[in-house]
Amino acid sequence: MQFTLQFDPARLSDLAARYNAAGDNKALAAGCRIRQGARTRLELEDIFEWKTGGRGRSRLRSNTDAEIADALSLAVVARTERAAVSVLCGLRGVNVPVASALLTVIDPDRYTVIDFRALEALGHETTDRSVNFYLEYLRACRELAATHAISLRNLDRALWQWSRDRGRIR
Numbered sequence: 001m002q003f004t005l006q007f008d009p010a011r012l013s014d015l016a017a018r019y020n021a022a023g024d025n026k027a028l029a030a031g032c033r034i035r036q037g038a039r040t041r042l043e044l045e046d047i048f049e050w051k052t053g054g055r056g057r058s059r060l061r062s063n064t065d066a067e068i069a070d071a072l073s074l075a076v077v078a079r080t081e082r083a084a085v086s087v088l089c090g091l092r093g094v095n096v097p098v099a100s101a102l103l104t105v106i107d108p109d110r111y112t113v114i115d116f117r118a119l120e121a122l123g124h125e126t127t128d129r130s131v132n133f134y135l136e137y138l139r140a141c142r143e144l145a146a147t148h149a150i151s152l153r154n155l156d157r158a159l160w161q162w163s164r165d166r167g168r169i170r
Contacts, residue, residue: 001133003122003140009148012158014148017163020158024105026050031105038074041065044102050091051101051113060091067091076106077097081138084111085131096129100138108153112141117163118156 007015027050030043041063046058063071072090081103085166088099096114103111112118114137119126122140126133145155 004125005144006121006123007162012148012150014153014154015158015161018131019161021157024050027105034072034076034106039069041068042069044072047102047105048098051098056093056143062092075103081135082131085134096131096134100134112138112152112156118159120163121159
């Protein structure tokens with residue numbers, strides 16, 4: 001599977017710097033609390049809101065507090081990316097893009113968010129949101145980040161900003 005940067009990689013740092021990172025603060029704080037042991041509905045909902053803008057909130061609310069705590073706990077200690085994504089996708093209202101956002105704010109050095117903007121910046125317009133597709137995307141993003149000496153989080157910010165600058169609205 002090919003993921004090809006659609007712009008000059010020399011622009012990565014500038015694009016990442018122009019991204020409104022302040023909008024991530026509430027989600028990043030929730031991810032920090034999860035890392036520190038808080039595995040509650042509040043953390044999940046803060047990250048969910050950041051990723052979805054509230055779309056699908058009623059499905060998310062149908063999970064019990066115990067299911068949420070269990071899924072977050074298992075994801076944090078999962079030894080493989082596949083296990084971490086899969087356990088989160090077991091929650092109602094959580095699909096691969098939302099699971100990727102949850103994992104990104106919990107461990108931004110290991111994971112990155114998948115969404116239509118980042119995919120567009122990498123030359124993909126697919127609707128495939130399977131765990132397998134995400135793992136290929138994650139591998140490609142890690143390679144790009146390493147090649148261009150940028151963090152996964154800043155790579156995601158640059159990809160998102162490039163797509164937004166193009167004026168594509170959804």
